Structure formats: C-alpha cells, structure tokens
Amino acid sequence: MAISKTSAADWWRGAVIYQVYPRSFQDTTGDGIGDLKGVTQRLSHIASLGVDAIWLSPFFKSPMADMGYDVSDYCDVDPMFGSLADFDDMLAEAHGLGLKVIIDQVISHTSDQHPWFKESRSSRDNDKADWYVWAEPKKDGTAPNNWLSVFGGPAWEWDGVRRQYYMHNFLTSQPDLNFHNPDVQEALLETMRFWLDRGVDGFRLDTANYYFHDAKIRDNPPHEPDSDEAGLDAPDVNPYGMQAHRYDKTQPENVGFLKRVRALLDSYEGRTAVGEVGDGARSLKTVAEYTSGGDKLHMCYTFDLLGPDFSASYIRKCVEGFQKAVTDGWVCWAFSNHDVERHVSRFIDAPEERERVARLAATLLSTLRGTICLYQGEELGLPEAELAFEDLRDPYGIRFWPAFKGRDGCRTPMPWQVDAPHAGFSAGRPWLPVPVEHARLAADTQEKVPGSVLNHYRDTLAFRKAHPALLDGEMAFVKSNQDVLAFTRQKGAETLLFVFNLTREKVEFAPPSSMTLGETVAVPGFGGRVADGTVELAPLDMACVRL
Structure with a gap:
C-alpha cells in the first residue's frame, strides 16, 4: 500500500535530492578547489531545478587521501572548503530557498590522522585501544584472514607499534572503526547530534552496511556466481569480486546500530537518513532489512541502476525486485553519482544520442516510485570526462590503471560559463581539468534554450510535482x-x-x-x-x- 504524505516529517518520501560534490562545484578563492561559499553562490541554480534537497559530499577536516572520505575531525570543516561559519551561511541560504540539506556521514572508518586512531595505535592498553579493528597475525606473520580491500590488496595493514594488523575496507589510511565497542557507537552518534543541532535535515550514510565485521574474523568464502552473495560491487579487474563478502560486512549487529541512528533522528523534527548499500546480489534483501518497520533508515539506495544496462528488461527486473523484497521500506533511485561513470556515457550507443538519452533518462527516473537523486552536471547532459593518467587524483583509478580509470571522470568541475576561464568554475587551475566538451555544455549556454537538457530537467521535475501519483502513488x-x-x-x-x-x-x-x-x-x-x-x-x- 502506498503511504501518503501526511506531515512535513515525510518530506523525504518522493523527494528529489541533488548531490553536490563540493570540491568540483564552485571555487571562490582561486585555489582550483570548490568550497562552501561556492555552494552558497550556486544554490539558486539548484533551486531553479525544482529539487527538494541537496546532499553534500564530505567537507570535513581530512588529509584528503580519498577526497574527504577519510575524516580526521567529524565536527569541523576542512580549511580548503571554508569554515563552520561558511557552512552555517550555506545552510541558512539553502533553507531560505526551500532546500533541505543532507550531509555525508562517513563513519565506517576514519582517517589514520584522526586523534582516535592515533591514540588507538599508540599501545594495546590505552583508552581507545579497542576503538578500531585490531587482530593478531597468523603464526607465519601473515594477515589474520583473507579479507580484501575494495581499493585493492589485503584489507589488513601491519602496525609496528602495536605489533598487530588493523582492518581497512578501503585505503590503508582509512582504518575501520570497531562498532562492537559501544563507546564507538556513542561517540559517532554524538558527532551526528552536533550537525543535527546545527540544523541539517538528514544524513547520507556512506557504506551503511560496512559498519560491523565478524567478531570471529572468519575467512570469506569464494564468490559463487549463482548464490545470493554474488554480484560485483567493484570493477571486474579487482580481486575483491572473487569473494562472497559474508563476514567483512552486512553483519546482523548492524541493524541494532541503525535503530539507534533512527531514534536519534526521530528526536528531532523532520530529519531523514538515506543509506548506501553495496552488497552485490543481496543488496535488495539488505535494503529491505534496513528500511522495514519504520524504526531504522528512512530509505536506502543500491548500485542496481548505476551500471551500464539501460534496457527495459533490466530496469523492470531491478524495480520489481525491490518491490518484492521491500514491502514497507523506501528506496532512493539514481543513475549517476560521484563513484560511477556518468550515465549518458554508459547508456548511449553513439555520441549523437547524448541529449536524447539524457532527457529520456531524466524522465524515466522521475516517474519511478521512490525518492530520486540527481548528481551535479547530469542536468547539463555531461558525458564522462576522458582524462590522461597524469591528471588522475583518485587513488582507486591510479591503482588499477589502465584496466580501470577510476572515478575522476565523473568528478571534473561544473561548467558554468562557456567563455570564462575554466568554464567559470575557478579563476585558478582546477584540481581536475575542465574538458572542452564540457565547457560547450555550460549552464549559461543552455539557460535560455527551450528544450535544452537543463530546461528539460526543470520541466520534468515540474511535471513530477504536478502529479501526486508520481510522488508516492x-x-x-x-x-x-x-x-x-x-x-x-x-x-x-x-x-x-x-x-x-x-x-x-x-x-x-x-x-x-x-x-x-x-x-x-x-x-x-x-x-x-x-x-x-x-x-x-x-x-x-x-x-x-x-x-
């Protein structure tokens, strides 16, 4: 049964969320990196699309080994993005334009420069000794088990001070927190409370099924193609896909922590959480578990529509699979984000189809049942940027080049003005180049052109809002x-x-x-x-x- 909107607390149901990747949105200082003042400057563009909320990718203090997904202080802004005052100004401006603000929470791991980890690695008997996942080596000195990192290589790194291995699902500089420790949970919930008190409207929970690990540190079995643990959450050049990830993520204890997150959110007015679930073929089962009952996450999204298949049969299979698996939960659909090749490049058969496919994908996404998420630049019909190896900044792409080019091709700066230096993104050299092809598609070239991809997005989202059946029917x-x-x-x-x-x-x-x-x-x-x-x-x- 469809659940109708009955109060302002349900604003997220059927909403349209616009993802902002701050370092590539708008630079106001000339250092080539986008910042919070730049987000504030461009909020009117976002509001003009007719979206309901923005999702800000991480802007917290960080060494930036993984572009901010390695947090060293959960309660402060990295100076490259500005200050807490800049965040408050941005939040106030967004709310003034009728936009909700959702921020990323990267809590499965921290940076190795976080004070918590520095203390944890200093000895085996300090106050935070058990705040991260530490394990003894095997007798031959090798890693505790066969777990692999998403970014390549073992998921274990040796620490000479503690003479133990620590777990990292991603970079070695991103150690995993130990959620089996209740003090860790309390500390993370307090960081969320910090931002809720500041006025944010919700959280996007990065890798929401990665929080807990198997306490017995058991080996993962091999990937079996026909099992419910099949499915690749990493490029097929990465051995990560050769395992069934039975023990290194999606543990049953995770549900209890998500209930604590929901209880915290429910203690505030009209707040929401959307979880990222990367779990192969069992993703829908996980989403059902994480969104059912009204006491866990409000909604989740999976990687199902972030692949290359834009066929009727595939989309029907994904949506019907969700409908069957998730009877009382909610989904957030997206075709693009900061981690995957831009969807017009994935979906087209020939370059001349770009605009047609961009429009069709926008209309299809807007008619699906669920909340939808748009990624910055898709409203301009941007294709994936082709970058040279020397331009890459993504450690994932650098590791697996040339078989996998990484994620920088979807992270290049937003083109705002066709005739301005660097398409109006920055007065200085951008952290990633702005392709000439992107500059030609700048927002100012599409602004007053009827039927442009930009105006199609505006018209399509207006059509969606004009028909209540499309919101939650x-x-x-x-x-x-x-x-x-x-x-x-x-x-x-x-x-x-x-x-x-x-x-x-x-x-x-x-x-x-x-x-x-x-x-x-x-x-x-x-x-x-x-x-x-x-x-x-x-x-x-x-x-x-x-x-």
Missing part, C-alpha cells in the same frame, strides 16, 4: 512481449500509464484488453501518441496516457 508493471517498459502510477482518482521505448527502433505497444486508454498526457520533450488503441513510439521515446 502505487506502481505496477504492465506485461509486454516487446522490449518496452510499461507501468502505471496511481493515487486517488489519477491513474497514469507510462510507456518507454529504450531501443533504437520504432515500436507499437498494445496494452492488455482490460485496459482502456484515455487521453495522452503531454510530457516535456517527448511525442509518443495513441492511435487505434496502441501507443506508438519513436526510437528513445516515451508516452504518458491517462487511464
């Missing part, structure tokens, strides 16, 4: 023997049929005999029509019909 798929994605969205007296042709051929969709087609509903940017009881669609086209 029911969704049901309609069977078809063609490669056509057809589904209904229904709420109250309104029932809408959406038909998407994701192929490069014309199609005609004949609905079931029990379905009577009404008038065609105008959808921005598309011209599918009804004729003789069938829906006629051009290649990469869609239609909406009232039932």
Whole structure:
C-alpha cells in the first residue's frame, strides 16, 4: 500500500535530492578547489531545478587521501572548503530557498590522522585501544584472514607499534572503526547530534552496511556466481569480486546500530537518513532489512541502476525486485553519482544520442516510485570526462590503471560559463581539468534554450510535482512481449500509464484488453501518441496516457 504524505516529517518520501560534490562545484578563492561559499553562490541554480534537497559530499577536516572520505575531525570543516561559519551561511541560504540539506556521514572508518586512531595505535592498553579493528597475525606473520580491500590488496595493514594488523575496507589510511565497542557507537552518534543541532535535515550514510565485521574474523568464502552473495560491487579487474563478502560486512549487529541512528533522528523534527548499500546480489534483501518497520533508515539506495544496462528488461527486473523484497521500506533511485561513470556515457550507443538519452533518462527516473537523486552536471547532459593518467587524483583509478580509470571522470568541475576561464568554475587551475566538451555544455549556454537538457530537467521535475501519483502513488508493471517498459502510477482518482521505448527502433505497444486508454498526457520533450488503441513510439521515446 502506498503511504501518503501526511506531515512535513515525510518530506523525504518522493523527494528529489541533488548531490553536490563540493570540491568540483564552485571555487571562490582561486585555489582550483570548490568550497562552501561556492555552494552558497550556486544554490539558486539548484533551486531553479525544482529539487527538494541537496546532499553534500564530505567537507570535513581530512588529509584528503580519498577526497574527504577519510575524516580526521567529524565536527569541523576542512580549511580548503571554508569554515563552520561558511557552512552555517550555506545552510541558512539553502533553507531560505526551500532546500533541505543532507550531509555525508562517513563513519565506517576514519582517517589514520584522526586523534582516535592515533591514540588507538599508540599501545594495546590505552583508552581507545579497542576503538578500531585490531587482530593478531597468523603464526607465519601473515594477515589474520583473507579479507580484501575494495581499493585493492589485503584489507589488513601491519602496525609496528602495536605489533598487530588493523582492518581497512578501503585505503590503508582509512582504518575501520570497531562498532562492537559501544563507546564507538556513542561517540559517532554524538558527532551526528552536533550537525543535527546545527540544523541539517538528514544524513547520507556512506557504506551503511560496512559498519560491523565478524567478531570471529572468519575467512570469506569464494564468490559463487549463482548464490545470493554474488554480484560485483567493484570493477571486474579487482580481486575483491572473487569473494562472497559474508563476514567483512552486512553483519546482523548492524541493524541494532541503525535503530539507534533512527531514534536519534526521530528526536528531532523532520530529519531523514538515506543509506548506501553495496552488497552485490543481496543488496535488495539488505535494503529491505534496513528500511522495514519504520524504526531504522528512512530509505536506502543500491548500485542496481548505476551500471551500464539501460534496457527495459533490466530496469523492470531491478524495480520489481525491490518491490518484492521491500514491502514497507523506501528506496532512493539514481543513475549517476560521484563513484560511477556518468550515465549518458554508459547508456548511449553513439555520441549523437547524448541529449536524447539524457532527457529520456531524466524522465524515466522521475516517474519511478521512490525518492530520486540527481548528481551535479547530469542536468547539463555531461558525458564522462576522458582524462590522461597524469591528471588522475583518485587513488582507486591510479591503482588499477589502465584496466580501470577510476572515478575522476565523473568528478571534473561544473561548467558554468562557456567563455570564462575554466568554464567559470575557478579563476585558478582546477584540481581536475575542465574538458572542452564540457565547457560547450555550460549552464549559461543552455539557460535560455527551450528544450535544452537543463530546461528539460526543470520541466520534468515540474511535471513530477504536478502529479501526486508520481510522488508516492502505487506502481505496477504492465506485461509486454516487446522490449518496452510499461507501468502505471496511481493515487486517488489519477491513474497514469507510462510507456518507454529504450531501443533504437520504432515500436507499437498494445496494452492488455482490460485496459482502456484515455487521453495522452503531454510530457516535456517527448511525442509518443495513441492511435487505434496502441501507443506508438519513436526510437528513445516515451508516452504518458491517462487511464
């Protein structure tokens, strides 16, 4: 049963969230790195899209080994991004524009420069000795078990002072916190309270299923392709995918901590949390567990739609899989974020399809049941940037080059002005180059062009808000023997049929005999029509019909 919005506390249900990657959004100091004042300067652009909230990727104090996902102080702003006063100004401006603010919480691990880790590694009997995951070596001096790091190599690093190994799911400079220690949980909840008291509207929980590890430190078994532990959360050049990650993440104790997070959020007015779940084929099962019952996370997102498949059959499989697995939880859908190749590059067959596919993907995403997340630059139709090895900053890409080019191609600066130096992002040399192709797609070149990708996003999000069925109404798929994605969205007296042709051929969709087609509903940017009881669609086209 669809749950209708009944109070301001439910603002997140069916909301549109815009992800800001601060170091690539707008630089105001000329150092080539975006900052919080830059975010404030560009909030009017975000608000003009018609979104409900922004999600800020990390801006906390950090050595920046992993671009801020290695936090050394959870309660302060890194000087490269500004100050706490700059954050407060940004928050006030966002709220003044009607935008909620969600911030990243990277709590599965810290930087090795965090004071907690410095104390923990200093001895085996200090006050924080058990705040991180430490383990004895095997008798031959090798790592405690076979766990692997997402970023390559073993998930264990030897520390000569303690003469023990510590666990790191990512870089060696990102040691994992020991959530089995209740003091660690309390400390992390207090850092969340710091930002809630400051007025943030919620959290995006990075790697939300990585918090706990198996207390017995058991080996992971090999990856079995047909098991529910199958599925790759890392590029196939990475041995990480050769294991079934049974013991290094997604432990049952995690649910109890998520309940504590929810209780904290519920003690404030209208706050929310969205969890990132990377768990291979069992992701939907994990999402169901983490969002059910109304006492854990409000919603989660998975990697299901962040891959290369833009076919009707695949999208239906993902959405139906979620509907079957998650009966009373909520999902956040996205096609792009800061960790994956931009979706227009993943989805197109030829460069000339870029704008068409960008529009179609935006419309499809906006009609799915759930909350949706947009990643900065997708509203301009930006493709993935092609970078030279010497330009890379991502340690993941540097490690696996050239088989895997890393994540820098989706993290290049936002192009604001076509004729300005570095497309208006910075007066200085940007931390990553601005491709010429991106500069040509700058926001000012699209601003006043009817039908531009930018204006299509605005029109599409306005269409979504104009139809309550799209916010939190029911969704049901309609069977078809063609490669056509057809589904209904229904709420109250309104029932809408959406038909998407994701192929490069014309199609005609004949609905079931029990379905009577009404008038065609105008959808921005598309011209599918009804004729003789069938829906006629051009290649990469869609239609909406009232039932």
